[in-house]
Amino acid sequence: MNPVQYIEQHQESVIECYLDLHSLAEPSWQEKRTSAYLFRCLNEAGLTVKTFQNHYGIIAEIPGHSQKVVALRADMDALVQEVDGAVKANHSCGHDAHSTMVLHSALAIANSGIQPKHTLRFIFQPAEEKGEGALQMINDGALENVTYLFGVHVRPNTEAPYMKASPVIVHGSAVTIRGTIKGIQAHASRPEDGINAIEAAALLVQKMQQLNLVTESPYSIKMTQIQTNNKASNVIPETAVFAMDARAQSNDVMNELISLAKEAIDQTMAQTGTSISWSAEEFVPAATTHEKAINHAENAIGDIIGTENIVPVCISQGGEDFHFYTTHYPDIAATMIGLGCDLTPGLHHPDMKFNLNALIYGTKILIKTVMLATEEERFPR
Secondary structure (H helix, E strand, O other): OOHHHHHHHOHHHHHHHHHHHHHOOOOOOOOHHHHHHHHHHHHHOOOEEEOOOOOOOEEEEEOOOEEEEEEEEEEOOOEEEEEOOEEEEEOOOOHHHHHHHHHHHHHHHHHHOOOOOEEEEEEEEOOOOOOOHHHHHHHOOOOOOEEEEEEEEEEEOOOOOOOOEEOOEEEOEEEEEEEEEEOEOEEOOOHHHOEOHHHHHHHHHHHHHOOOOOOOOOEEEEEEEEEEOOOOOOEEOOEEEEEEEEEEOOHHHHHHHHHHHHHHHHHHHHHHOOEEEEEEEEEEOOOOOOHHHHHHHHHHHHHHHOHHHEOOOEEEOOOOOOHHHHHHOOOOEEEEEEEEEEEEOOOOOOOOEOOOOHHHHHHHHHHHHHHHHHOOOOOOO
């Protein structure tokens, strides 16, 4: 059976799978039940499946006539956020949808009986939300012999409406700057005897608001967390911890932004007499684009939902650790497909929802994309 026809005949199974994975929402590095569910489905379909001792990632393969590999990647983890007053794991970024579509791409091709020209690899990655999972999968050999790599991400209506899709998402770079401000405690009636960590944090906020890069590329940096352990209202606080979120549409702009942030932190220390220790964490790089990978995705979208429904490019200031794969292996032809799905009110909103019918044409697009890539006689360099 043609694998696209397989999806057409198993639409209810695709939707049921999504609902199952949605109910299993688990934080980064804790995707135990999600991984077990995916493993069972892949193993029962006869794929070669590899698991790992130190995390819940999965690599599954359908062997081809050559050792060259066309890979399809999904992320598995959920966000931890407040939902209706309770803090819990919640699939508000669509990773459950991505895993559903990649899983059923694998199942459809496996059940078709087709032996592809080149090996097909299906990568189920943990910890995307922490920006760490792709690096772990790289260390575990997920990209060995990979020449093409494709991913998918559901998109809000502002980027790709329902029944439309883009062959490339141009994500920006993102980083979290975490720091600790140390001042000197004093009685609140004698503030001149102390150094107020909160006041230093407020000055740092002002300096970040005043940062100005000479570029047309979008960027932002803002304080997102500030906290002290001070239990008394009449004591000048000695310690404050903070976090800042930085975004840039290119890696060069991000490097410049971090450099200016360092200058602002140094100036704050000099002006307030505090000491500030900090580090840049949870970094994800900006996207790089590859024409041949984009062309395959574009042709697949046109074939499945019509050329009139192709959105040429999705520009997103959000970050995505998928791009670590191409940062570490720049010769790989890769792209991430943006799937329009009537997603509202937005990604990472606790009440995020989308039209589940998009899972059907999304899976078909992924199948068509990887099949087009594996039919190539010569791979890109």
